[in-house]
């Protein structure tokens with residue numbers, strides 16, 4: 001039996017994504033499982049990896065991209081009793097999701113409750129978990145607090161806004177002009193980051209309250225961290241979690257590195273900055289140090305999804321053959337949500 005996946009044999013633009021027909025279905029090794037993938041999430045991090053600029057994956061070539069997936073355990077490796085064959089699970093795979101089958105370690109898999117739409121469920125392992133952990137673990141914000149979400153119309157951005165609404169937080173989000181509806185649909189205030197001075201706009205919006213936000217979340221990175229830091233109220237916290245400006249070539253490595261150094265310095269010298277402080281967040285680093293928390297938070301989010309308390313924005317469900325177009329759309333920006341690949345077809 002043949003099966004399909006997407007292969008990257010050299011780093012570059014969307015054209016490096018190739019649909020490949022495979023002949024042998026790989027067997028899982030010890031501690032591994034094979035998953036029949038029902039839904040693979042796509043997002044900017046896949047594009048970052050494809051470009052060969054992602055710090056945590058410079059990878060062996062060729063490889064299959066795909067940071068997150070939901071599927072059914074098809075076969076377990078030798079010596080493995082849990083999870084069971086036939087179980088629906090979610091994986092933060094980092095790579096490998098864009099295929100009909102995925103083989104990888106079993107230890108971080110999380111069960112997905114029956115009855116959930118796999119395309120909505122696949123928004124949880126990367127986008128929702130990232131936002132959830134920053135809101136509830138890194139910042140621990142009380143209801144009524146005000147947050148600033150940079151890049152609020154993207155996969156992680158809309159997850160932030162959805163969770164902020166659920167947690168009773170007030171949200172301000174930056175996006176491009178064509179995407180303000182993607183931000184306002186969650187009851188958040190949208191700011192077009194290309195029009196005028198968005199720092200001043202945040203200061204004006206919050207002038208009647210604390211004169212800044214309680215927390216800001218920024219994945220643009222580099223020089224942009226200073227803009228987000230300037231939006232904080234006294235005692236507020238900036239969480240950096242990406243370097244998108246470097247990924248797309250708007251900034252060099254040096255500028256991205258300086259942004260990180262400044263982030264650390266502000267955190268260390270908080271007494272100089274009215275108690276404003278900072279943190280860096282990485283979902284994969286946190287999973288390594290807190291594996292039980294990772295699983296518990298994923299389970300909580302699947303619970304919220306099942307209750308209808310959160311509403312991931314899936315803008316398209318497409319076959320693997322659309323992967324190149326999907327990456328071209330991710331690179332062009334302005335998506336307003338997540339595109340999900342359905343490796344076994346869209347019907």
Ligand SMILES: NC(=O)c1ccc[n+]([C@@H]2O[C@H](COP(=O)([O-])OP(=O)(O)OC[C@H]3O[C@@H](n4cnc5c(N)ncnc54)[C@H](OP(=O)(O)O)[C@@H]3O)[C@@H](O)[C@H]2O)c1
Nearest residue numbers: 043044151153154155156175176179219241242282283334
């Ligand atoms: N550290 C972690 O653990 C972690 C986990 C997940 C993701 N990430 C990172 O988070 C970032 C977002 O991922 P994603 O999948 O949500 O990407 P996405 O869907 O492509 O969203 C990107 C967002 O950034 C906005 N944007 C682009 N340039 C901007 C600028 N100069 N100023 C302000 N906003 C700008 C876009 O707005 P418009 O489209 O409206 O123009 C869009 O809302 C990526 O850098 C990713 O690598 C980090």
